[in-house]
Amino acid sequence: MKLIKKLGAVFAAALLFSAAAASVSLAARLEDVTLKFSMGSRNDCTYPELTVTPMEQTLYYVESAAFIDYVNPYTHQPGRYPTAEIVIKPAEGYAFKSSSQSYFALLGLDAKYIEARKSGDSKTLTLTVEFRTMGNSTIAPPSNVTLDNNGLASWSPVDDAGSYEVTLLRNGKADNSTKNTVTGTSLNIGSMVNRTGDYSVRVAAISRYDTKVKSSYSQSGPVLVDDSVLAGFSANAASYENGAGRWVESNGNYWYENPDGTWPASGWQEIDGSWYFFNSQGYRQTGWILWKNQQYYCDSDGKMLVDAITPDGYYVDGNGIWHTERTGL
16 A cells, blocks of 8 residues: 555656646747847946846846846956846746857847856746946046044045045055955044054045956055054044944035944945945935845935835835835835
8 A cells, every 4th residue: 555655656746747847848949038238327326227128028028137246156256347137037938948158149238148047947047247348448546535633534436436445555655454445435544553654545446347447546645643643543443343423414415424434435334223325425315226226215314115115106125126016006
């Protein structure tokens, strides 16, 4: 009896597998996929809006397209160029035949295939591409680079900059151990200073479109760090750990001062359990926010909405992302 039951279970499983295989085999295999890429106008702190258009819209469609922080699985190095992940679905009755590079024709923005994978019985195709000529081949250096007696370095934002390389100099000489890359326009260097001398900082802008494109350096004036100033730096560094930031109003705009005097810019920061978005000037933003080709919504106080309906009737999920398939009732 046990043997009969086992054989019956095996037979049932085989039937289910055969049915699933038959379902996939009955689906017409798409011979290729052609996508056209275009972008919207530039903004001051993230990539332009990316539009991906399928060239055979009756055969397949783009479910989503978002910029990602790509890391090469072999070198473990971050990607050099803007990289996006595209999720493609076939029309009813179709399935994808391949995920190899030759399967795709990519048009516009000098899009280059990185990798692709099929899933869900070949009914989902996830394509990763990079854009090598989205930005300019040069970038301007930062201006208004300053260093104050509290160790706060700051500079003006640069168009198309994704980050800044900041190097601390002592007596005119660079120390590579104090080289930092930041996304904002300020950095407190007090904790990096451990001996007296004349200190300054030099700052270079790095393109968000190509991390190998870096500007020339701009340098601050020197600040004399004697024993008294050095002791102050040490005391300040200890106080920052338990300190609290504060909101500052400026002509109707709001920016946030961190405990060390720096401020967030060109991105998100979590403050008291809520997420806020700051533009390149460091001012808090409200309304719809485009970030890495995803749409988020920040209320009138700047807080990002999560798992909620926006005032104009759209649903944003638990990560704050707007989903076109769900709207408010």
